[in-house]
Amino acid sequence: MTLSGYVRPDGSVGFRNHVAILSSVGCANDVAIRLGRMYPNALLLTHRQGCAQLGNDKEQSARTLTGIGKNPNIAAVLVIGMGCESITAEYLAEEISKTKKMVEFLVVLEEGGLMTALPKGARFLDQMISDASQMTRVPCGLDALTLGVKCGLTDTTSGIASNPAIGVVADRVIESGGTVVFGETPEVIGAEHILAQRAATPEVKRDLYRVVNECEERVKASGMDIRGANPAPGNIAGGITTIEEKSLGAIKKGGGKTLQGVLGYGEIPKGKGLYFMDGPGRTPEALTGLSGAGAQIIIFPTGGGSPAGSLISPVIKVTGNPRTAERLKDHIDIDVSRIIKGESTLEEAGESVFQELLNVASGKATRSERLGYGMISIWNIGPHM
């Protein structure tokens, strides 16, 4: 199976070739945005974290931002820091440069403020864009792919059609030597015993039960019924009655291979095969975490037709709902609703998604990519001080 991508100095392969402007902290966003206006072809990555965060929460933000910078779809990174934050531009630049890709950083306070920082940043970007524009795609195999899988705006067709069809694709990627990362911890509640049976080791099984238990304990500590938050109103309108029902359908999107490990949010897997990433089901955070984990492409089954996308990793939308396929066709890449009509098998539907994955890996723009959908939203697990 041959794809084509951009081989990075560390041997990883990008299926896009972005030059990124990455804020290390929310306070640097204004500078990043102005540089983004000067260089509209650069990928502007702003967010709200990076300072006044405690312990694990700060580590999680730093890990995710590092992972985003390391994502092979990004050829070069200019990190913008303010100079007074806890996740510094220098730290992120140093971590990201372990991939040996082009990395520079700019500290606004040290440069004497916005007006002197801008021309320096512009010089870095100008060179990076010139260098990146001269890179070309070369043939590579599926073993170079880390596929992210995330479902959204789930309805009851998701568990019947789109999720199991994508499970077929996940299995094929792993059989070809690739890696698949899926997650959304709340959407394993009630189905963890099924996933746990496929854990590679007792430690992986323990880790899976731990993250699901921690998630459920957070719900309990809130004093609320999870229903209403997850399943959300859109899920309930689509026929999903409980979190257990949603979870039992949701886990099918990861396929049926052995679970090799449980990752922290935004953590890059150390091996090949199937990995579960801890984190919320809420779409912007889930997509950001997968990009941080190194997913070059994300497949996104949706019942109701979520238009969401990722700035970093092209998102392929798949629906098993025939009404969504018709009504929201501008947001759907692949329609697998023939499964529901009894006109297609899961294997046939999986094949159509797999072919689209190969096309997108080799450069075809997805619907959400064409529309420019996407945002960075890092899962925040502590208070801001």
Next chain:
Amino acid sequence: MKKAIVMDSKDNVATLLTDVDANDVVQVMMGDKTTETKVQEKIQFGHKFAMETITKGQHVVKYGEVIGQATQDIGEGQHVHVHNVESLRGRGDLA
């Protein structure tokens, strides 16, 4: 013919693949087998109905697994959803 699907032989609910009105007879598919059930009310595409009587407190089963429990008696062919089923998990309101 209006259609519904049962995901596992242990299930006591079916998922509708079309909108139905009260007293519609629905063809219910489970694997290679097909049966017929009359639904008792208007129910939307994608929503579930009971394949048998589910009494209050009894587990609701889909995919061969427990997805919650009935908060009231649910008759065969009646809509099964948030008005008559509660989750057994993530219940901070009961903690």
